[in-house]
Amino acid sequence: MKRRRGVVLADAILQAAADELVESGYAGLTMEAVARRAGTNKNAVYRRWPGKAALGIAAYGRLADAATDVPDTGSLREDVLELLRRVNRQFSSPLGAVQRDLLAAAAAEADLLAGLRAASADAGSRLWLGVLERAVTRGEAPASALHPRVATVAVVLLRNEYVVRGAQTAPDDVLVEIVDEVYLPLVRGRAALHASADPADDRGRDEEDRPDHEQPEQALDRQADDRQHQPHHQ
């Protein structure tokens, strides 16, 4: 009987883990079941991943590869709303439940969280900045809005809906409200502020170590590298 080795086996395990994840959720994920489903035993699993959380995150990486492509309708509002709707569908799918469970499970251990972010969170930031950037070139938004924290406000609010209200799909009018009451006013409001010649906003601190008008790619890198350890003296 042929015996799988190395990357072939690892792949089979990951696939089995991913299947178990969508079937039973993260809570119902067991090492035994994964090993059984992969046609091997826990030995081979533990030799590669130190525990359940690590395996779950690795398996999620395989699931999340289905990259969401960005809408490009020519209007900021429609772009944002459509992207938000896609994200909403993903959040309310089994995959979204897995993602939320995983985030919760990884919150305890910092190294796991880093792996999870690599698989999902940062890519999202790029998406939203891209949408916003196109709006800037069309003149729909000021360049000062090209800020990771600004660009991702909508999806952060949507995520919060799931945190607060549970796994229920967020109704569409919530998305509309987020876009019309928060996101667009925020972006356009920044336009109004900056158009009325009050750059006092970005003086002092900003000038030195946080340039507001940098290239979008740099803004992204910045966010990705922003993580820092607590130097806990005092």
Add this chain to the structure above:
Amino acid sequence: MKRRRGVVLADAILQAAADELVESGYAGLTMEAVARRAGTNKNAVYRRWPGKAALGIAAYGRLADAATDVPDTGSLREDVLELLRRVNRQFSSPLGAVQRDLLAAAAAEADLLAGLRAASADAGSRLWLGVLERAVTRGEAPASALHPRVATVAVVLLRNEYVVRGAQTAPDDVLVEIVDEVYLPLVRGRAALHASADPADDRGRDEEDRPDHEQPEQALDRQADDRQHQPHHQ
């Protein structure tokens, strides 16, 4: 030996559960330990709460009773920043970790989530609306900003920091960034939109109550170089 009954015993159990919660977190909360600590046995616990999640939420209710009082400095920016700092302290305390774990654990079961919200989330919305309302009466913000989703944007973004970055205390410049890049532009931007673009009256105050420099330690934190450590192998 005296044998406690009824509400006295229930109280002792809740207290023990709350203590265990802050000591070991929700993940480390065990029914045995709670019973032992309360000087009783699992019997008495299960007679009152159907399982670990329900007990955890009930115990959290006892912890969360320490109501946060709202600052009232006379300036919207200072109020928001100060409130955000208090919330940040709470989030990064053991209590905050418990709250996040609990939210994650309750996401699966809807009825538990309802109980948890009653203990914490909704009160927060009122707080933020209150701050904003005072700003409106002072003329710092338009009445159109008095919208729950707008009012709570800052704390939602802060919560997201914890979701994405883990239990690390959010550095103060993140709070400042949230306030200056998102919250205030949002509120004032709405003013510009609704009051037909005359934000000139915002300018004077802006320069007064805006501190130029942050604490030196935090500025140092920001520069701390920590490239990613490889999370295990693949």
Add this chain to the structure above:
DNA sequence: TTTTTAGGGTACGTGCCGTACCCTATCGGC
């Protein structure tokens, strides 16, 4: 071929959940 590496099979020890019994202190009614 011989040696080394890595998978397969299996059994354990441990921890915790949730339940079941049986005993006994306490409470409320008489």
Add this chain to the structure above:
DNA sequence: GCCGATAGGGTACGGCACGTACCCTAAAAA
């Protein structure tokens, strides 16, 4: 103050899942 019903105390058990330890063998490397 006695007496049944109620509820707490003690304990044991079944079950499950995690993580570990052996021992055996196929497959790759030397």
